[in-house]
Amino acid sequence: MSVTEFRPKIVAFCCNWCSYAGADLAGTNRLGYPAEVRIIRVPCSCRVNPLFILRAFQRGADGVILCGCHPGDCHYSTGNYYARRRMTALFSLLDYLGIEKERARVEWISAAEGAKFAATMDDFVKTVTALGENRRLEDLRCKTK
């Protein structure tokens, strides 16, 4: 029997103004990052509602990462400050329910940080690959054909 290597599904919510541009920069600089990452562009990290994160897990994501502008640099001045509190609360609740806290992450990546974007994604994919498939917050209906 051949062992297929586990390749996680990663959803990255990237803010339009910084992190999405950071991902672009990683591309134009020809910096590689894992193909497991699926980027969803959002207007601001603050747009991400906890339901988005949970729905990503439901639909088969093994890890979810939220990327926004550095605190103080938000295009809308304060969006990422709200996102920071919100995600802190959400992640602590997930951890409390026994769901691996390493599966969800927040990172601040500016438009100039293409290298950081690639490195962050590399690291996150490695972390989630080591954790294996998301079992604790999965919806089996979405996995069976």
Added chain:
Amino acid sequence: MQNEMIANVSALLADGKVDRVLGWKRGELGWDVSPAVFHTPRELQQEFVYDRYCGANLSKYLVAECRKGGRLAIFLKPCDRPAFELLVKEHRISREMCHVLEVPCSGSYSYDPEAEEDRLDIRCAACEHADAHPLHKQVEDIEAMTPAERFAFWQGELSRCIRCNACRNACPACTCESCVFDNPASGVAQKAATNSFEENLFHIIRAFHVAGRCVDCGECSRVCPQHIPLHLLNRKLIKELRNAYGEDASLTAFCETDPEPSDVIGGGNRA
């Protein structure tokens, strides 16, 4: 106590200071007390009751009652009071319409007809006012478990959920006109209980939607027909937010020097 309360509000009704009273009404079997609206001293005399079974938080009814106009008197136990304050603060009710009467509480009980005995409501075991236990003892016990144990613990509890929505509907902080879970177009409405994911989703979002607003009245646990200790989810958020952002922490506020998620939770979150 009860007679004094009746006399007080009867006087208010007689003086025309209020036109109705939110209180508790006697049941058929002694322990089946329901919240009720009283309009006359006679009704109060006949049906009003205040005893250990009056666990229901009457603040829940204020949003609906205030819309009906007039002035009303409401009885609030110590753990109901913060819910009232929250509703006033969020402009969900009109403070001027409410005449508040505070009543002491020495723990609320539910009757177990099978065992034929009273059971102290689960929230009261760690009541701030009765200081029976340190407030966060139960939360800390769960935090002390390994993630796998915590997961098993919560799956054991949440798997009993029957999706009756009592926890949400009883919550005085849940005052949305219509809920995302009741909207079939939201994609998360989930009457069909087929999957443990949905229980997790519902209870995470329910607790999260009142994060920073929850007043810890414990109604969610009291009303759960399956006895799931739901207030422990809310208490975790209260504890976490207080630790990270100080008293009166709210998710609708921020501070530039707020800690990063990774500083609060640890794990893989590095800024």
Added chain:
Amino acid sequence: MRKLSLVSLPLLFAAIDERMPLYLPVRSDGRVEFTRWMGGQDIAFTGNTDRSAKDFFFPQSEELMRLRREGKRVEVLDTRREAEDFVLFGVRPCDVKSFDILDSVFLAGPVDSYYATRREHGVVVSLACHLPSSTCFCSAFGIDAADPAGDVAAWLAGDTLYLRANTEKGERWLAAYDTLTEPSDENAIADLQQIRDKVSALPLAKLNTAVFGGDKLATFFDLPDWESLSVACLGCGTCTFVCPTCQCYDIVDFYTGHGIQRLRCWDSCMYSDFTKMAHGNPRTTQRERFRQRFMHKLVYYPAEHEGVFGCVGCGRCLRKCPQALHIAKVMRTLGKED
């Protein structure tokens, strides 16, 4: 009629479970639920289960079918599995009666084949109610707690369990365990009257049902009492979900990302989206929803089923309603003499 000593009851249970899964009321963590038999459990011979037994025939959720799309083709998949026989042991007289009410809905044409299949495969062994609870009022609805229906009826007397087949299916089933039981005299159980006395002495046994019935729509529909009765209703679904006779359901589609799962699940008339149509919900206030539930049990159902009420007096709504708004209060308030 057959009998066996309680000491050998585990042997009987083991023999039953060997042939087909056996579910009985098991007490665990302060709750009683129908649970698969596995020996060494605390079996609840008195009181009743927290949730009713209707799950076994009309589960809270069940998959009806799947739809799969490939290109322009839509494939309909029948996901029903071969049903297996099972036994429900220790169903209380009230819950047994609730099956009749479910039958009258699901088996009256057009027959609900999902329900009918489970009903055919389930053997119901009822148990007379030796220790009714203060929340019980089955006698008000004409149920005899001392002589329950079901495929097989059982009684506990001293250290003996008596079993009597009520139906042909029950007879066949009981005959399979003849080696474990012994014949008994039909009149062996002496305490039937004792049970009846206990039941009629219960605080709610005298609930007046005579004032209700299929022809009472006009009497009750516009009563102002509905307002005071329902003012505390939170609109949760607890009463409907613990009720053994509530049979309303919704059919929902779940999009899995590669197809549709069509599910049938319990619905509650207390919910704002119950019977929602293009124009919205026909009952826009909680007062109307509350009235619907009790009018259905006490007026609409009897109107269509020869006066039989849609309540069996199990008392679950008394125990479980967060605000104790139960059918006994409704009946007392509506039925009061002015």
